[in-house]
Amino acid sequence: GAGVSQSPSNKVTEKGKDVELRCDPISGHTALYWYRQSLGQGLEFLIYFQGNSAPDKSGLPSDRFSAERTGGSVSTLTIQRTQQEDSAVYLCASSLAVRSNQPQHFGDGTRLSIL
Amino acid sequence: QKEVEQNSGPLSVPEGAIASLNCTYSDRGSQSFFWYRQYSGKSPELIMFIYSNGDKEDGRFTAQLNKASQYVSLLIRDSQPSDSATYLCAVNPHPMNRDDKIIFGKGTRLHILP
Numbered sequence: 100g101a102g103v104s105q106s107p108s109n110k111v112t113e114k115g116k117d118v119e120l121r122c123d124p125i126s127g128h129t130a131l132y133w134y135r136q137s138l139g140q141g142l143e144f145l146i147y148f149q150g151n152s153a154p155d156k157s158g159l160p161s162d163r164f165s166a167e168r169t170g171g172s173v174s175t176l177t178i179q180r181t182q183q184e185d186s187a188v189y190l191c192a193s194s195l196a197v198r199s200n201q202p203q204h205f206g207d208g209t210r211l212s213i214l
Numbered sequence: 215q216k217e218v219e220q221n222s223g224p225l226s227v228p229e230g231a232i233a234s235l236n237c238t239y240s241d242r243g244s245q246s247f248f249w250y251r252q253y254s255g256k257s258p259e260l261i262m263f264i265y266s267n268g269d270k271e272d273g274r275f276t277a278q279l280n281k282a283s284q285y286v287s288l289l290i291r292d293s294q295p296s297d298s299a300t301y302l303c304a305v306n307p308h309p310m311n312r313d314d315k316i317i318f319g320k321g322t323r324l325h326i327l328p
Binding site: 132 | 248250256257304318320321
């Protein structure tokens, strides 16, 4: 597609369940980023990928969070045993490459609500 | 710890006036600078980028960069109510830095008064 695609756009689930969020970057973009944004707050960096490798996982809030990317394209962010504080909008962005002067382009996000 | 600082606002500007949004950054070796606009409930949208010292104009928007002062700004001329949004400053560090991800400021909320 022309832009970054995220699915689902909305997810409501019960506390304790696992959720999987998907991101399909712009074709040809090798760098992919995950952010979290709580209501009225700034972007919280979670993890980025260059190709299939994740050099920086420093932003993952806990070991309940994991992410993978295969084939240098689609990425999934998995949250296990969800908690109410996980409720937020999860944004994915892609760029041509890390260590480039190219900007990131964002998807529309997944709004996650934990009941 | 590399940082990007913005005044959180809200910044209130009368319709038709110039809105001036400011951003400072800590990494002197930073190479590229971006401004994103984020409407409430939407994702950030790239509106300007600048790489060299000086001004860069695109329609009603002007980005200004001063690397010596580690300062980047966004001017919006003839402000419209539709410009009301949060504006995020983003800074790309030096390409040789191991910690090489873009750093976002927390954003400035702009409110254009009709």
